[in-house]
Amino acid sequence: xxxxxxxxxxxxxxxxxxxxxxxxxxxxxxxxxxxxxxxxxxxxxxxxxxxxxxxxxxxxxxxxxxxxxxxxxxxxxxxxxxxxxxxxxxxxxxxxxxxxxxxxxxxxxxxxxx
Amino acid sequence: xxxxxxxxxxxxxxxxxxxxxxxxxxxxxxxxxxxxxxxxxxxxxxxxxxxxxxxxxxxxxxxxxxxxxxxxxxxxxxxxxxxxxxxxxxxxxxxxxxxxxxxxxxxxxxxxxxxx
Numbered sequence: 001x002x003x004x005x006x007x008x009x010x011x012x013x014x015x016x017x018x019x020x021x022x023x024x025x026x027x028x029x030x031x032x033x034x035x036x037x038x039x040x041x042x043x044x045x046x047x048x049x050x051x052x053x054x055x056x057x058x059x060x061x062x063x064x065x066x067x068x069x070x071x072x073x074x075x076x077x078x079x080x081x082x083x084x085x086x087x088x089x090x091x092x093x094x095x096x097x098x099x100x101x102x103x104x105x106x107x108x109x110x111x112x113x114x
Numbered sequence: 115x116x117x118x119x120x121x122x123x124x125x126x127x128x129x130x131x132x133x134x135x136x137x138x139x140x141x142x143x144x145x146x147x148x149x150x151x152x153x154x155x156x157x158x159x160x161x162x163x164x165x166x167x168x169x170x171x172x173x174x175x176x177x178x179x180x181x182x183x184x185x186x187x188x189x190x191x192x193x194x195x196x197x198x199x200x201x202x203x204x205x206x207x208x209x210x211x212x213x214x215x216x217x218x219x220x221x222x223x224x225x226x227x228x229x230x
Binding site: 004006023033039040041042043045048055056090097098099100101102103105106107108110 | 123129146155156157158159160163165203204208214217218220221222223225
C-alpha cells in the first residue's frame with residue numbers, strides 16, 4: 001500500500017471559520033509534509049514533521065497550525081484564512097528526511113476561502 | 115543555492131511523437147534529481163530519480179532521463195507520446211538542508227499537451 005489519503009477532497013470556508021485538513025498514511029513512514037500549491041505553480045513546502053516532531057516551518061502564517069497526533073496522521077488546522085490562501089493543499093510522506101527517500105503524495109484538498 | 119530550471123512552461127506534441135522536457139540544475143555539489151508527474155486533480159507521483167548511480171535512469175510509463183554533468187542537465191524523454199501522458203511535469207533537486215534533511219526543491223513545471 002503506497003497510498004496517502006487526504007480528506008476532505010474539497011473545502012469551502014469563510015474567513016471566520018475554523019476547519020481542519022487530514023492526512024493519513026499506513027506505510028510506516030516517519031516523515032510527513034504539508035505543501036501549498038497554486039494553479040500552474042510548483043508545490044511550496046509549508047511544514048515537515050520528522051518522527052512526529054515539527055522539524056521545518058517555512059515561515060508559514062500562524063493561521064495555519066499543523067499537528068501530528070501519531071506517526072500515521074497529520075492534520076492542518078485552519079483559522080481566519082484569507083482569500084489568497086485558496087489553493088491545493090498536498091500532504092506527502094517519506095520513510096524519513098535524513099536520506100534520499102521517495103515522497104508519496106496524496107491527491108490533495110482543494111481549498112476555497114470566501 | 116540549489117535550484118532547477120525547466121525550459122518551456124508548455125510543450126505540445128502529437129501522439130506518437132518524441133517527448134522531450136528540459137531541466138537544468140545548479141548545484142555546487144553532486145545533486146540528487148527527480149522528475150515528478152501531476153495528473154489533473156491529483157498529487158505528484160515520482161517518475162524517476164538520479165542518485166549518482168547510472169547516468170541514464172529509467173522510470174515508469176516508458177520515461178527516462180539522462181544526467182549530463184557537463185551540461186548540468188537532466189532532461190526527460192519518452193520515445194512515443196500517448197494521450198494519457200498529458201499532465202504537469204516537475205523537475206526537482208535535493209541535497210542536505212536544515213539539520214541534514216533532504217527536502218526537494220521543485221522547478222516551475224512544464225505542462226505537456228498531447229494532440230491526437
